[in-house]
Amino acid sequence: MHSSSSTEPVASSSQTSLQPSVVATTPGAPICSAVVDGSASKQSNQRARASRTLDPRTKLFMLLVANLMLFFHVSVITQIIMVVLFLIPLAAAGRWKLTMNFALTYAVLTGLGLLDPEALGLPWIHVVSALAVGCTMMLPCFITGAYAFTTTSPSAFICAMRRMHAPESVVIPCVVVIRFFPTIAEDYRQIRNAMALRGIAAGGWELVRHPAQSLEYILIPLLMNATNVAQDLSVAALTKGLGREGTHTSRTEIRMRFVDWLMMIVVLIPLALDIAGVIR
């Protein structure tokens, strides 16, 4: 009964939200065929922003390097250098607040990790210290992850995956996942409204008090909608040629620029030096 109340807007929103995602046009067709009213300025804005971020593949490479740091247990000095390097593109993309947050968190945690429990005479500080060291190890991954997530547009991500020859059976679910998140948020709001209207779990606390009930009441309508939306999306996407064989063109263009190569090399240097044992 909840689902019926929220099906209609979901169906419509899912269709409109799919429109930009369908990057598939027939090969040979003009790439940028239709710019709908008002989106022209948005597009140029996007393009300006895109020029300030790196190529998605470079971001993936940075993620890999950040993961390698976990493997090789790099020293603190290398870690600091790497974190600074990872924060530069984030700042360049204009995410000042995020950059500052990460920098502060990292500084505090590094400080905590260097505490000497013996000298302070408080053995329990080991717990804090161990946690801090663990978190500083994870932070490079989180920084690069946040960078990849906040600065990559879905279409650029898809384009990069296609360029890397990811199988279509992975690319299509990924497109859907990205496009479906807003729908879930919208659904959730509607379901909560419907529940509140019937006096079920109006507040957050009520939701926590009956976990099994709230899980059922929220998840089941979501799933009901999901099955419907999956059908609508299939129809919409197939109409737009997502099921076509062969290569698909993309309106979003990605390419490796000088900065990308530079970033890849610069990021590798400290790691290589650390593994070689130059930085201690």
Added chain:
Amino acid sequence: MTASNSPADNTNQNSGKPAKSGKLEVADLITIGVFAALYFVMVCVATLVSTLFTGGFGSIFLPAIAALISGCVYMLLAARLGKFGGITVMGVVIGLFLFISGHFVLSFIASIVFPVVADLIAKAGKYKSKALLLVSYVVFSYGLTGPILPLWFMKDAYIASLQARGKDAAYIDGVFANINTGTFFVSMAAILVCAIIGGWFGQKMMKKHFIKAGIV
């Protein structure tokens, strides 16, 4: 070309029955995507809950809690799709998103291996056998252990940092007396128990809602 494709896929979708061909079609892939998105949201909720409960060690019970709450999603996907590959693709997509959101690269490997096994088990029961579906859900839930693996790497790092500060081995052993394989086994056992409960709950919900509504 697409026009000739879509009616066939639509009929498959509308009847809700597994298609004759065992291959995944675009419509199936979209279904997988939708369910993967829901599953990913469940994982995010689990992360939040786990972090609230266990403080800094955040994600240690993440797989267990995720297993507890996402049984419905899994069971509905298995029932809707009924083809080999669906569960695998969902695992891969989840792993990819975990990797991009800054999780450990090993999580990607875990989220390929376990779903494939889960898929095979579910296939053995033709995606209908309840017991086998439950087993496959338990196996699938272990695919999420990837994000918590760094905890053990983290331990090594702390030991290394203690050694660098000149502490002796006995002292270090003392510090890690209880944060050890014990937590590992507790976390693994928790996944098992939670996955069974979650899967059972999911199957109960399926029976209560979806079979009645004719979705499955």
